[in-house]
Structure formats: structure tokens, C-alpha cells
Amino acid sequence: MALRKVRLSDDPILRKKSKEIGEITDRINTLLDDMVETMKHEEGVGLAAPQVGVLRRAVVIDIGEGPVKIINPVIVDQEGEEIDVEGCLSVPGRSGTVKRPERVKINYKDIEGQEQVIEGTGLLARAICHEIDHLDGILYIDKMIEEIEIVEDEEDGEE
Numbered sequence: 001m002a003l004r005k006v007r008l009s010d011d012p013i014l015r016k017k018s019k020e021i022g023e024i025t026d027r028i029n030t031l032l033d034d035m036v037e038t039m040k041h042e043e044g045v046g047l048a049a050p051q052v053g054v055l056r057r058a059v060v061i062d063i064g065e066g067p068v069k070i071i072n073p074v075i076v077d078q079e080g081e082e083i084d085v086e087g088c089l090s091v092p093g094r095s096g097t098v099k100r101p102e103r104v105k106i107n108y109k110d111i112e113g114q115e116q117v118i119e120g121t122g123l124l125a126r127a128i129c130h131e132i133d134h135l136d137g138i139l140y141i142d143k144m145i146e147e148i149e150i151v152e153d154e155e156d157g158e159e
């Protein structure tokens with residue numbers, strides 16, 4: 001596994017639409033492994049392939065229960081709405097509130113190519129929607145209701 005460079009919000013690749021994955025090749029498996037490693041290293045809750053410069057429909061999510069590799073996700077059901085704070089590894093140093101469904105259900109393929117379903121609420125639903133947006137060239141700042149000022153922790157002593 002290897003770390004990959006996370007593209008920042010001024011990179012035009014983040015605005016492109018990602019292509020569906022057909023056969024799950026070694027190359028796709030390596031991509032997903034690298035994405036998990038990069039997400040952990042960057043302490044993110046999720047990462048989408050375009051964020052590492054690859055326009056394929058793959059995302060990884062870890063809301064603290066271990067990483068999940070998600071290929072070709074499609075939202076098949078959603079319910080309710082919830083406004084909460086989000087950030088993004090491609091938009092460092094900023095955060096803001098976004099309205100997302102309270103519950104979502106997705107169909108996707110796992111790395112064996114098997115059809116799977118995830119149903120999530122709260123943070124998981126938010127992470128899923130945020131990452132799928134990346135596959136369509138959408139950043140959370142496009143949907144941001146209000147920017148949240150990040151207050152530096154004085155005890156860190158950094159200037």
C-alpha cells in the first residue's frame with residue numbers, strides 16, 4: 001500500500017464526473033488499498049477516488065467502525081434531513097454546515113464484485129452523501145449553508 005497525494009479544491013479534476021468501474025482489477029484493488037491508507041493517514045472519515053486524482057466511482061468510508069470499500073455506489077432511498085458540520089480533506093482548514101438526508105440507503109459493489117447494501121443514519125449517511133458528491137464533481141462547499149470558524153486551540157502553543 002502507498003499514500004497518495006490528496007488533490008485540493010482548486011484542482012479541476014475534483015470538478016469532473018467519475019466513471020463507473022467494470023471489472024475489479026488489481027489496479028482497482030490497489031487504488032482502494034491506497035485510499036484506505038491515505039484516509040487513515042489524513043485522519044479523514046471518507047475519501048473518494050477523484051480526491052487522489054482517479055476519476056472512477058470508488059469511495060472509502062470509516063466512521064470509526066473500520067474502513068468500508070465502496071464501488072459504484074447509488075443512492076436508492078433517502079429520508080429526512082439534518083444540518084450538521086462537514087469538512088473535506090480537499091478543503092483543508094475550513095468547515096461548514098450542510099443539509100443532508102437523515103437516513104440513506106445505497107447499493108454498491110464490494111471488492112469481490114458482490115452487490116451490497118448499506119443503510120446509514122447521521123454521520124454515516126452524511127459521509128456517504130459527501131463522498132458520492134465527489135464522484136459527481138461536487139464539493140460540500142457548493143452546498144454549504146454557513147462557514148464555521150475554526151478556533152485554534154491555544155494550549156497547542158502553535159503560532
Ligand code: NI
Pocket residue numbers: 087088089090130134
Ligand atoms: Ni470530501
